Amino acid sequence: xxxxxxxxxWRRLVNQTTDDENLPDWLAREPRTVYVGFDPTADxxxxxxxxALMVLRRFQQCGHRPIALVGGATGMxxxxxxxxxxxxxxxxxxxxxNVAGMGKQLRRxxxxxxGATSALLVNNYDWMGRFGYLEFLRDVGKHFxxxxxxxxxxxRSRLDxxxxxxxxxxxxxxxxxxxxxxxxxxxxxxxxxxxxxDQWGNITAGIDLARRLRGVQLNGMTCPLLxxxxxxxMGKTESGAVWLAPERTSPYHFYQYWINLDDADVxxxxxxxxxxxxEEIDDVIARHESAPERRAAQRRLAxxxxxxxxxxxxxxxxxxxxxxxxxxxxxxxxDLGERTDAELREIYADVPSRELPRExxxxxxxxxxxxxxxxxxxxxxxxxRRLVTQGGAYVNNRRVDDLDARLGPxxxxxxxxxxxxxxxKKHALLRFAP
Numbered sequence: 001x002x003x004x005x006x007x008x009x010w011r012r013l014v015n016q017t018t019d020d021e022n023l024p025d026w027l028a029r030e031p032r033t034v035y036v037g038f039d040p041t042a043d044x045x046x047x048x049x050x051x052a053l054m055v056l057r058r059f060q061q062c063g064h065r066p067i068a069l070v071g072g073a074t075g076m077x078x079x080x081x082x083x084x085x086x087x088x089x090x091x092x093x094x095x096x097x098n099v100a101g102m103g104k105q106l107r108r109x110x111x112x113x114x115g116a117t118s119a120l121l122v123n124n125y126d127w128m129g130r131f132g133y134l135e136f137l138r139d140v141g142k143h144f145x146x147x148x149x150x151x152x153x154x155x156r157s158r159l160d161x162x163x164x165x166x167x168x169x170x171x172x173x174x175x176x177x178x179x180x181x182x183x184x185x186x187x188x189x190x191x192x193x194x195x196x197x198d199q200w201g202n203i204t205a206g207i208d209l210a211r212r213l214r215g216v217q218l219n220g221m222t223c224p225l226l227x228x229x230x231x232x233x234m235g236k237t238e239s240g241a242v243w244l245a246p247e248r249t250s251p252y253h254f255y256q257y258w259i260n261l262d263d264a265d266v267x268x269x270x271x272x273x274x275x276x277x278x279e280e281i282d283d284v285i286a287r288h289e290s291a292p293e294r295r296a297a298q299r300r301l302a303x304x305x306x307x308x309x310x311x312x313x314x315x316x317x318x319x320x321x322x323x324x325x326x327x328x329x330x331x332x333x334x335d336l337g338e339r340t341d342a343e344l345r346e347i348y349a350d351v352p353s354r355e356l357p358r359e360x361x362x363x364x365x366x367x368x369x370x371x372x373x374x375x376x377x378x379x380x381x382x383x384x385r386r387l388v389t390q391g392g393a394y395v396n397n398r399r400v401d402d403l404d405a406r407l408g409p410x411x412x413x414x415x416x417x418x419x420x421x422x423x424x425k426k427h428a429l430l431r432f433a434p
Contacts, residue, residue: 040098044245047235072125152201181206
């Protein structure tokens, strides 16, 4: 059985454990059952979830049994850990939809048909929903010393703030997560919980509750939170979080996020998020450092991770879009000339578009200057003229040098579309409706 602790350690995925001295040998002796919890605060996981999720995946690859817990019960309260103010409570209907969405995504990372190591997907509402309030207080709450709870970072950090407090609802979250660990231990022989470093207090609370309630010794491990080399959160863009659902973050935008990753962060992400081995990662980094302008490490990371999250189809769509949006210096003159509207919509799904009457292409046609203004790639005709004279105007990936050029039906890249580009990165579609 591969050594999971050594695997996690060289990938720098071990932040804290409950038994640094004995845990590595304990994990190596026999297969264990491990769980990670994900609260359904949205209908999709995001990049921030990937660290713990990949740890769970690696446990399974090393012969252990993973449990992915989706918190239908805990999601109704919201974890105060790492939050400066109380979460907005979601409706039961929203939580059910979120549980379903996240459960579907988890199946991309874990094998649910692997014999003894088959992954399990569980929802803590299935056992928490059966509790009555008084019953929970008697059976669980009485085993939680309040003075111990007050020492947890997730609680103390909120109580120390003068501008916001901590509601009784959020204060109770720790009890629910702690009982999850006890329940999974009792019913699935789960002996270790993994979470982000902000989950340390919740994990140790579960270990303490299991000792008090059942007299068993459980274990815990945290992994690093996903941050950039400058300490800021990774997985955020100007438009918001980078999600794993293609409806929220398209495969193209997901792929581009990793392509544009800073050199200082790419080595960490290759270790965190890919199944590449140590030698291969070292080789990728060496080749990248010899020619960083080619972004070989970022491209390999983007390829591996987009394939894992979106499959071969999503990866292919992202790479095709990248090839069209950021074409090489030498272009095939017919590169876009034989595309269908459906293909163009897939390739350029994430760029601005504008619809114009088809008659604008009739007669003398639409001037290139007007086209760039209509598409929003130039704020004025004078700006559009400068774009052309400086060599930055492209129609269907072909540079336009003539200020008096006009566009007609023969310039359509598909049945109804023309693709415009200003400079290297700004794109727009014009669609000419009948």
